[in-house]
Structures are given as C-alpha cells and as structure tokens.
Amino acid sequence: MQEPVIELEQVRVQFGRRVLLENISFAIEQGEFIAVLGPNGAGKSTLLKLLLGLIKPASGTVRVLGRPPTRGNKEIGYAPQHRVLEADLALRARDVVGFGLDGNRWGFSLPSARRNARIDEALEEVNALSFADAPISQLSGGEQQRLLIAQALLTNPRLLLLDEPLSNLDITREQEIVALVERVCRARQVTVLLVAHDVNPLLPVIDRVLYIARGHTALGRPDEIINSDTLSQLYGSNVEVVQALGRLFVVGAET
Amino acid sequence: MLDIFQYSFIQNALLAGCIVAVIAAITGYFLIVRGLTFAGHALPNIGFAGAAGAVLLGIDPVLGLFVFTIGAGIGIGLLGREVNERDTSIGVLMTLALGLGILFLALYHGYAERAYSILFGQIVGISQSDVLITIISSVLVFAAILLLFRPLLFSSFDPEVAEARGVPVRLLSIVFLILLAIIVSLSVQIVGTLLVFTLLVGPPATAVRIAKSPLRAIVLAVVLGVCYTFLGIYLAALNGVWPVSFFIAALSFVVYLPVRLLSPLWRERAARKGDLDKVPSAEKKAHETTTGQTAEQIPGTFR
Numbered sequence: 001m002q003e004p005v006i007e008l009e010q011v012r013v014q015f016g017r018r019v020l021l022e023n024i025s026f027a028i029e030q031g032e033f034i035a036v037l038g039p040n041g042a043g044k045s046t047l048l049k050l051l052l053g054l055i056k057p058a059s060g061t062v063r064v065l066g067r068p069p070t071r072g073n074k075e076i077g078y079a080p081q082h083r084v085l086e087a088d089l090a091l092r093a094r095d096v097v098g099f100g101l102d103g104n105r106w107g108f109s110l111p112s113a114r115r116n117a118r119i120d121e122a123l124e125e126v127n128a129l130s131f132a133d134a135p136i137s138q139l140s141g142g143e144q145q146r147l148l149i150a151q152a153l154l155t156n157p158r159l160l161l162l163d164e165p166l167s168n169l170d171i172t173r174e175q176e177i178v179a180l181v182e183r184v185c186r187a188r189q190v191t192v193l194l195v196a197h198d199v200n201p202l203l204p205v206i207d208r209v210l211y212i213a214r215g216h217t218a219l220g221r222p223d224e225i226i227n228s229d230t231l232s233q234l235y236g237s238n239v240e241v242v243q244a245l246g247r248l249f250v251v252g253a254e255t
Numbered sequence: 256m257l258d259i260f261q262y263s264f265i266q267n268a269l270l271a272g273c274i275v276a277v278i279a280a281i282t283g284y285f286l287i288v289r290g291l292t293f294a295g296h297a298l299p300n301i302g303f304a305g306a307a308g309a310v311l312l313g314i315d316p317v318l319g320l321f322v323f324t325i326g327a328g329i330g331i332g333l334l335g336r337e338v339n340e341r342d343t344s345i346g347v348l349m350t351l352a353l354g355l356g357i358l359f360l361a362l363y364h365g366y367a368e369r370a371y372s373i374l375f376g377q378i379v380g381i382s383q384s385d386v387l388i389t390i391i392s393s394v395l396v397f398a399a400i401l402l403l404f405r406p407l408l409f410s411s412f413d414p415e416v417a418e419a420r421g422v423p424v425r426l427l428s429i430v431f432l433i434l435l436a437i438i439v440s441l442s443v444q445i446v447g448t449l450l451v452f453t454l455l456v457g458p459p460a461t462a463v464r465i466a467k468s469p470l471r472a473i474v475l476a477v478v479l480g481v482c483y484t485f486l487g488i489y490l491a492a493l494n495g496v497w498p499v500s501f502f503i504a505a506l507s508f509v510v511y512l513p514v515r516l517l518s519p520l521w522r523e524r525a526a527r528k529g530d531l532d533k534v535p536s537a538e539k540k541a542h543e544t545t546t547g548q549t550a551e552q553i554p555g556t557f558r
Contacts, residue, residue, distance in 0.1 A: 071419065071421045072419075078416055079416070089469075090469055090471070092467055096412070099409045099413065099416070103417065105406070106402055106403065107401070108404040108405065109405060133467070151416070
C-alpha cells in the first residue's frame with residue numbers, strides 16, 4: 001500500500017484569535033478525484049494554501065507527498081481562484097502557460113523550439129492549441145481556466161489543486177472543464193482537489209467529497225457525506241439534503 | 256536644420272535623454288503590468304521633496320533625492336497588493352512630500368536653483384560626466400531587470416501561483432520599487448519630474464495596446480520612448496522657446512490617443528475565428544459573475 005498523498009493529523013489553523021480549521025485529520029490517496037465543498041469562508045482556499053506551504057498550521061502535522069509542505073514544490077500544480085485577466089498585460093495564451101514551465105527561474109527565457117514544444121504539448125492536453133497565440137484578454141472564462149490548468153500541469157505534478165475552476169462558467173463550459181479535469185486525473189494518476197460551490201456537475205466523476213464547515217471536515221463518498229444526517233452534524237444545525245430534478249440541493253434551516 | 260547637432264550640449268542632451276528613455280520604457284512596462292502607474296507619478300514628486308530638504312540642510316540635493324525615492328519605494332513595496340488601498344496610501348504620502356518640499360523651499364533663504372532644476376530638469380545643461388553616470392547606472396539597472404525578468408513578470412501576472420511556486424513575491428516587489436526609485440532619481444536630474452513620468456508611462460502604455468507579447472511590448476516601448484525623446488529635443492532646439500518637456504509629453508499623447516481609441520477595433524479583428532464563447536467586454540463578465548453567484552445560492556445556501 002502506497003503512502004497517502006495528503007495526510008493531516010489534528011491540524012488547527014488560526015489567524016490571530018480566529019480559528020479557521022480545528023482538529024482536522026484525513027488522508028487522501030494517489031489518483032483520487034476529490035471535490036472540496038462547503039459554504040463561503042469555511043476555509044476551502046485556506047486548506048489549499050496549507051497544502052502549498054503558504055500558511056503554517058498552529059498545531060498538528062501536515063504531510064504532502066510524504067513531506068511537510070514547502071513552497072516551490074514542483075510536485076504540486078495549483079490554479080487559484082480565477083479572476084478576470086487584465087487586458088493591458090500584452091500576454092498571449094502561451095505566455096501564461098509558459099510561466100508554469102520556468103516563471104519561477106531567474107533570468108530571461110529566450111524563445112526556443114524545445115520550450116515551445118513543451119508549451120504546445122500542455123496546450124494540447126487542455127484543448128487550447130487553437131488559441132495558443134491569442135491575447136488572453138480575448139479569451140472567455142472557460143478558455144482562460146483551461147490555460148491555468150495547463151500551466152499547473154507543466155511540471156508534471158502528482159497533486160493538482162484547483163480553486164473554484166467552475167465559477168463564472170455556463171453549464172456547457174462547466175461540463176467541459178469537469179471532463180478535462182477527470183481525463184487528466186485518470187490519465188496521469190494525479191490526485192485532484194477541486195474546490196467547488198455546487199457538487200452536481202462533479203457527482204458523476206469524483207471519488208470522494210471533502211466537506212468543510214464550521215472549521216471541521218468530513219471526508220467520504222458523495223452519498224456518505226451529502227445527506228441530511230452528516231451535514232446536520234457537521235453544521236451543528238438542521239440541514240436538509242433534497243433531491244430534485246436529478247440534482248442535490250442542500251437547504252439550511254438557519255445560518 | 257541639422258547644424259544644431261554640432262553643439263556638444265545638444266549631443267549630451269540627446270545621448271542622456273535617449274538612455275533614460277530606454278531604461279524608463281523597460282521599467283515602465285513592469286510599472287504598468289504591476290498596476291503601479293500611480294507610484295511612478297508619486298516617486299518623482301517625493302524625490303523633489305528630498306532634494307529640497309537637502310538644499311535646506313546644505314547637503315547635496317542628489318543625496319536627498321535618492322534617500323527619499325528609495326525610502327518611498329520600499330514603503331510602497333511594503334504596502335501590499337490591493338491596488339485601490341495602495342494608491343490611496345501613496346496619494347496621502349505624496350501630498351505630504353509635496354507639502355514638505357514647498358515648506359523646505361520657503362524656509363530656504365536664497366534661490367534654490369538645484370531644487371528647481373530637479374522639478375523641471377536641465378536637459379540642455381548636461382555634462383559629459385552626467386552622461387557617463389547615466390550610462391553606467393542604466394546598464395546596472397538593465398542587468399538587474401534582465402536577471403529578475405521571469406519571476407517579475409510571473410508575479411505581476413499571478414502573485415498567488417508565483418508564491419506557491421517559490422517566487423519571493425514580496426521581496427521582488429520591493430526590489431523592483433528600489434530599481435524604479437534609482438531610475439527616477441537618475442532621470443529626474445536630466446529630464447525633470449514631469450518628464451520622468453511621461454517617459455515611464457507614455458511609451459509602454461501605448462506599446463501594450465499594440466504588441467501581443469511582453470517582449471514585443473518592451474521593444475516597442477523602447478523604440479517609442481527613444482523616438483519621442485529624440486524628436487522632442489530636436490524640435491525644442493529648433494524652436495528655441497518651447498521647452499523639451501512639452502514636446503515629449505505632446506508627442507507621447509498624440510501617439511497614445513489614436514492607439515487608445517482604435518485598439519479595441521484591431522483587437523477584435525485579431526481574435527481567432529470560431530470563438531463561440533468569447534466574452535467581449537468587462538461589463539458582460541461582471542454581469543456573468545453576479546448571475547453565477549445568484550444561481551449558486553439556490554443549491555448551496557444556508558441562509
């Protein structure tokens with residue numbers, strides 16, 4: 001049995017006196033596709049930053065790929081919460097992807113055939129070759145998201161952290177991104193943590209759900225977690241999970 | 256018409272002016288992509304206050320200039336990334352500096368010629384040693400930017416991912432502002448407070464609207480900056496009355512205006528074919544965000 005890709009034991013994260021995550025323990029295996037869910041401000045992005053080594057736990061141990069998390073770990077690919085990319089940057093799609101290859105290295109990258117080939121390869125993996133030389137300001141939210149995923153994949157990571165890649169997308173683009181991430185996850189055997197608001201588009205593809213609320217987490221198969229009992233316990237208040245129109249809806253009785 | 260080039264002060268002005276134009280255009284590109292345009296406006300003014308203070312204390316105004324701009328550069332670097340918040344703080348800092356500058360000049364009994372020359376520049380009074388100092392410092396700053404190029408661009412574009420990939424984002428931000436402060440302090444002595452800002456922002460602002468890649472934008476900005484400076488000095492020398500600053504600023508504006516107005520047109524055309532899900536404007540993106548969030552409230556809400 002391989003050791004887990006992510007292992008948290010009794011982890012607590014706090015900013016000043018505000019405790020964001022408390023007593024968190026879980027383990028995630030190689031190649032798993034995990035949806036990270038929970039209300040706004042529950043600590044989903046904080047968890048990703050913890051795994052990236054950008055913030056330190058107040059107590060407990062975090063192990064990522066067998067080691068404590070450190071910045072600059074090439075084995076982790078990361079695409080943060082998406083924002084509208086600036087028009088005035090004079091960047092092409094391939095420049096954005098190129099950052100994933102050597103953006104952290106000092107000096108200047110001269111255009112080379114080898115560098116271009118690697119970038120093209122990454123663009124092809126996310127079906128973005130057709131707009132490789134388009135300015136990023138011309139691209140839609142879904143296209144920009146694909147570039148960020150390609151950028152995150154360029155170092156051949158074993159762990160992929162995607163923060164809200166589905167926000168601001170219409171249903172068709174949403175499905176395209178979900179299918180893309182699933183293909184990448186299965187083909188590369190890379191562990192994926194995908195932060196989302198709505199579990200429905202992800203239900204057919206994910207292995208497990210990591211639900212964060214009130215500083216606590218619950219990890220398990222979607223049906224084990226997204227039910228009235230588990231979520232009520234996690235929230236500490238009455239929560240109903242309703243199935244309607246082939247979708248799951250979480251309805252809260254109170255804040 | 257060409258005989259003005261025989262005067263050594265014109266030669267020095269052209270040489271020093273063009274070197275400043277080159278390094279200002281390169282630095283200015285990063286200024287724009289990092290959203291630091293306002294800092295580029297504030298630093299020369301803060302530097303003026305430093306020079307005026309030095310004049311009052313009876314020390315070399317150049318020293319006051321460097322101390323104030325580098326100090327302010329580090330301060331701005333520490334202010335963080337939120338552009339709105341940062342610009343407000345810079346604005347307050349700059350008005351304080353200008354107030355101090357005026358106070359220092361008022362307290363100084365005598366004609367503070369060197370402080371005024373920093374305000375307006377002295378491009379036709381440049382000595383050969385000034386030219387040499389400008390060349391050496393510009394080469395050093397150029398080398399530093401070359402060394403920082405990739406991480407600087409990466410952290411300008413996406414500070415979060417850059418940080419996760421191990422780029423020292425905060426440190427880079429401070430180092431960049433120190434480089435900017437050095438460039439500003441050097442250039443201010445030659446072209447004056449007004450023109451530094453023109454050369455920092457004008458050429459790259461035009462270039463990023465035309466060029467498609469960072470490298471091309473920087474090269475174009477350099478070409479534009481050198482053309483403006485050369486033509487500006489030449490026209491001012493021919494005219495004999497109107498100042499260099501006016502000509503350079505006017506040239507910069509005359510080129511920027513049509514580019515700014517027309518660039519949306521050629522950007523549309525440059526977009527690739529078959530772009531079904533293209534989002535044409537920021538307004539529409541903002542609209543999508545709101546509707547997206549409203550829809551999310553239905554399945555995921557706990558309110």
